[in-house]
Amino acid sequence: MDTDAQKQSLLDELELARARTGQLVTSLPADKLNVPYHPGVNPPLWEMGHAAFFYEVFVFNLLDGTPSYDPSMDDLWDSFHVEHQDRWRADLFPGRQKTLEYFHTIYDRVAERIRSRALTDRELYLYRYAIYHQNMHIESLIWCRQTVGYPVPPDYRGDRPAPGEAISGDAQVPAGRWLIGMPGESDAFATDDFAFDAEKPRFEVELPAFAISRTPVSNREFLAFVEDGGYRRPELWSFGGRKWLATEQDVQRVHGAGAPMLRTPEHPLYWRWHNGVWQERVFDRWLPLAMEAPVTHISYWEAEAFCTWAGRRLPTEYEWEVAALGNRPGEPFRRYPWGNEVPDASRADMDARAMARNPVFDYAAGDSPFGCRQMVGSVWEWTCNEFLPYDGFKVDMYPFMSTLQFATHKVTKGGSCATSSNLIRGTYRQAYLPFRSDVYTGFRTCAL
Incomplete structure (x- = not known):
């Protein structure tokens, strides 16, 4: 696959991951975004912020050495710094609107970086890693809905x-x-x-x-x-x-x-x-x-x-x-x-x-x-x-x-x-x- 085709494939996969994650979060009313504590699932807003944070760490921090969007939030979006039960604490995290702003800002920056930079094998690997990591969390968002009895995900057709x-x-x-x-x-x-x-x-x-x-x-x-x-x-x-x-x-x-x-x-x-x-x-x-x-x-x-x-x-x-x-x-x-x-x-x-x-x-x-x-x-x-x-x-x-x-x-x-x-x-x-x-x-x- 040539570089232009690889870039377009990455952009398509990035946009699909963005759209599916966004739908899984925004299709829920605000009062259902902080689900009841459960050891097997994460709150939908935390999943969204964590996915964006992963791009920051493995694209911008690692490749460019650029600072985070909000360094004060780094430990909270990082699954190895915030304990599982603390992810439900509304007082620790920004609300729906600010999380969505953070999420889309990071995705816009990633898309622009893909379009504007030469694509090395290392960068291709890291982009894929971050996109596939996000797709794992898309699956987590789906089984979260099943666990707590929320409505079917937007992609469900039942056919x-x-x-x-x-x-x-x-x-x-x-x-x-x-x-x-x-x-x-x-x-x-x-x-x-x-x-x-x-x-x-x-x-x-x-x-x-x-x-x-x-x-x-x-x-x-x-x-x-x-x-x-x-x-x-x-x-x-x-x-x-x-x-x-x-x-x-x-x-x-x-x-x-x-x-x-x-x-x-x-x-x-x-x-x-x-x-x-x-x-x-x-x-x-x-x-x-x-x-x-x-x-x-x-x-x-x-x-x-x-x-x-x-x-x-x-x-x-x-x-x-x-x-x-x-x-x-x-x-x-x-x-x-x-x-x-x-x-x-x-x-x-x-x-x-x-x-x-x-x-x-x-x-x-x-x-x-x-x-x-x-x-x-x-x-x-x-x-x-x-x-x-x-x-x-x-x-x-x-x-x-x-x-x-x-x-x-x-x-x-x-x-x-x-x-x-x-x-x-x-x-x-x-x-x-x-x-x-x-x-x-x-x-x-x-x-x-």
Whole structure:
């Protein structure tokens, strides 16, 4: 791609990130911008200010040495200086209008810098880093709305753009030698592909043959586990899972039924049995449970217990990536299950369009080389691996993107219905603590 085209691509992505963030904030009335305190989400105005601050640090401070827009706010927009609970303190932060002014001022300056300066590989890398970081926070803004029961995000259409015919069973993946990850051995600022440090460096792995489900686990399949008393059968749960169940129940007794996100676990987080039918809360509405849609908002411990009940197991992260991409040494490299064409609504449920309400057999155009469906989009899929660095790992420009999660989080793969389509690829590794179920997490299983 030539420099002018790269600049235009950056400007387009920057403007899209600006527009989507702005819509997610300004579409809420002022009294909903400071959401009730919750350990898994941030107030929308803080998310907006933090995104702008990231551009200041990694574009203007790092490249130009220019001072901040408001140095007195630097510690408050910096996630490593302001404690999570303090982000809700209205007395510490500017209001809606001043935050919007700050946000748009920084974006105007970034856009002007892109247009007016020569574009080096280092600058291209840093621009991309900041834009993709913001897209992560766009996903956070979406799951914030789900967590606190706010209206659907502006991009939500609730349609079914890519119906498919029902499929079931396992894909058979042969034994062999496979490629995992993205390049990173020699040039952290390579212009051909962007990848975060935890995806690098690429390496080869030898795997035995395995069988993996062609689709994510559906609500119908998970309901069978629920109705078979899965949450009340301790023999199905590991030590960590039993501890998670007990912790949820203890907090429920202490804080009462109104405690956010916490309940006596008998079913997934946003399900309920109401007037003789199963329902699921989708933002601020209770809707009939979409039986063929992927089960969402599932913790690692719930996924693990389901596997024990079903006589299955979770895939390793290497198995997952091989089933999704099928990259072999010496062959053309695939970024996505279908090849290298960018994701669109015919291939994946992303960009907050359908919010994982469509059947697990939809999006046939996104199938992997082995016939696995919806391995990109819909739900982040749990794997059995701890989030650890690959051999040869080197920290990129932002030292905390991966390192704080090593050894304490689990690896999820594939992106979700809330993930931005310009962010995800098959090599991307997202780290979540195993108890998290407020994010858009689901899973698929492997044969034992």
